Amino acid sequence: MTVPPECLRGSEPSLADRAMPDSLHGGSMHLVITGADGYIGQRLTAQAAAHGVAVTVLARRPGVRRVVWSLGLPVPDAAFARDPVAGPVDAVIHLAHHWTTEGDEAADPNIGGTAALLAAARRHGVPRFVFASSLSAQPAALNRYGRVKWRIEQLLSGTGEIAARIGLVYGGPRRGMWGTLCRIASLGPVVPMVTPWRQVQPIHLDDLCRGLLLLAGAPGPVTDPAHGVAVLADPEPLSFSRFLSLVARQVADRHLVVLPVPLAPILVILHLVNRLPFLPRVERERVLGLAGLPVVASGDSLRRLGLTLRPLEAGLAAERPGRHHDRRRRALIREGLVLLGYVRGRSPEPALVRRYVRAVEVHGTGIPLPMPGLLAGWPRLMRLVEPLPASRTPGQRLLSERLHIAALLVDATPDGGRRYDYRGESPVSAVLRLFVIVALEVVAMPFRLTLARRIWR
């Protein structure tokens, strides 16, 4: 598709922002769209799909093709039709879940639906089937969700059939559990909570998606060979109340006090509340789900996949609302000023900071690191809190990477270049200089050993 340049100009509201004509509602329409990867096309496709319009995308690269199906229906063969460019289906990623609370658990539609999908995938020789399970999947989980997930996991038996046990997902559009958490976090200042000391293992939505795609595509053994299970969750659990106060601080800029309440009375109250007419129902299921999360070791799974999770605070910091992009950019600029100023010994010029921001966006995660305010005023204080190269926590490693980027950038400026322009001096003064440098390092070392780990979590 060629878009005439006038379509791309100026302040016209985009196609997607306008109301949809009535004729488009109802789902009987089938559009063929070209240029769906472009600026207009992406939004148009998403909008059309959101309005139930059937879309076939004609694109240079393979993309999305939609086939109508829902848990409980027979799986149409079209779902596994060969793509003319990408070939046969390489993997199924099964995320769909039908939220149920009643009826015979053994006959839960999720189990039957998944079994049908799995059978269809096997029939079509699809080599990989990734089922989105949960950390709560256990035969005796507190809530039905966990028990149903566990039952479904038992269906997976072949090689390449993988249960991805997923931790507490955060980030991205504020929907699902993440949306609820954001709303709770902005309620403040005091939030009553059932068993707030429960440990949770978060994972950012983008990291999760990366993990799922890796599971779908990685050759060879990616799961624990004995069980066909891969765990996608932070290896370092934290308490739910700590998580929620981090969400409150990073996302809603407020302090949160979590008031623990015991589970039993809450369930009684819930039971009563849910019987009262006109009051919003609170899902007992969801409350139980939170109370019943076990801690599961995920380090091995992540290593096997080659997946590094972003540190929680950085991930949350990037989720601030409002002019999200600008905020992120500004935070990266602040970070660049600190790190470049530190490695260079004087404040960097704007062009260098811009280069830094670009480098982090292109070669790093693009997520600003939380910078203690004191460092912004005195970048040199970083000497006392710079992590050691061998440090293991993700926050420290991320900072080391950023410092390396800053150091290489400074090295490629005339300032850095002058360091190679050493005209010599008397050996005595050279030795003295080395002595001073080493002495300063020795003084800084205990601070680095104790402080770095706390600041860069």
Next chain:
Amino acid sequence: MTEPDVVIIGSGPAGVSAAWPLVAAGRRVLMLDAGVGTIPNPAPERPSLRNLRQDPAGWRHLLGDDLRGLRKMTDVSPKLRMIPDAAFLSRFQDGNGLEPHGFSAIGILGRGGLSNFWGAVSCAYGPEDLVGSPVGAADLAPALRRVAARIGLSGCADDDLAPSHGTDLPLQPPLPLSPLAEALLARYQRHRNHLSLRLGRNRSAVLTQPLNGRAACDRSGACMWGCARGAIYSAASEVPELQRHANFALRDGFVVKALSVGGRGFVIGGTDARTGLPLHLEAATVVLAAGVLPTTRLALQCLERFDEAMPLQNCPAFAMALAVPSWLGRPLPDPAFGMAQLAFRMPLGPEPGDFAFGLLFGADAMAAPDLTAHMPLTRPGAAGLLRSLLPTLLIGLVYLPGSYSRNQVCLKRGNERMADRLVIDGGHSPAFDPVQRTLVRRLSRDFRRLGAYLLPGSAKPYPPGAEIHYGATLPMGARTTSSGEVTGRPGLFIADASALSRLSSKHNTFTVMANADRIGTLLAQRPT
């Protein structure tokens, strides 16, 4: 071209070297290469390293316009960071169905292969390195001379390392040494009788005199960022010369995925790198020169040797830093040649060929942050320390023979969707750790006698494979004949380091090129 006589897979040093004698003998040669177009070189007008470092716009050369020099590539030579295609490694591994575990499987799908980035250290395997090989030093000698004349070697014919680098070769004058390297070498001459260390100039495929349209080294110092003059040999520069011959053709963008017996002899299946469409070709004679890992995979596939673990050698290596305290306070010289200055060897055991081979680089021709990244110092501390230490500093890279590696490759059958995979399991032999520790101690002692001190904690082993010396999966005399023909698959030849009987600690590319030339020559003598 009508029906080629020989199809060569790969346009790296091995492929090009096998091609020359065949083309010269009038055979019709079709070269397949997975890369599309050429890998860009730095512009000829790029300023010297010193000027780049003082120029506010120098970062465009040092890091790339798109800042590609900042991309994260743990444990990989900093030279590879400047490759424009950020996904080159995964493209190489995916394209070739490689599945490495604990092994850095490095390669590139591109014209000229890894020689676009190599360090150009060129050693000829001698009798001690060829023990157990059906190909002796005398068999290789004429080919070594031909290749040396073709690619241009500079070095010294009569110092202590010359016998190890190879004698009786046409040589251009050696590259100038940095004053520090010069001083170390002079000191070595005085003390050599008390040392087990042998030290000499490096031998490299870098021109000091113009040759075949390539210019001589102008000592700009920016070698680590690629050579703007073509003084460093790259196989990519020979492809256009080959193309001047009517009986040679290059088909690029042909990613070979499968090799089997059939049709006119062999069936080569692949995909077009531009369109993703399947490709198919038949040939009576095939020469594999796609680099050790891809070549091994294709050969095992053709032999239908699935699920059989076989040894793969690499040269376990480590880096170290030496400081010469008496040079403290001396000015830094202008950068000159930016890669290895000196070479050394150190015996390990009584057997012939059991020695370590090493190189010494000047530290000023590298990016300082790369040197200091692993130091436990703060960034400003490390930068200050390095500024004062730089004039005294030499970076060493030390390689051990392939016998100290313990890697395995195993071909796993794929299915309709997934190509056959070569699973590579990396590791060092149990002897590596103790031998490396002793070696570090002995090197440290001998260098100390020369006034150079090993910086504590600086000796750091590379992960297996990261040094990019692979080979000996299809050794001549066992899986291949002495003319490189795969046993049981007449017409299929191996021209790269896969065919070496074992890996010496010395760099093997020059020897591999000579062996490929020898194999090409033998093949050209056969009746069609």
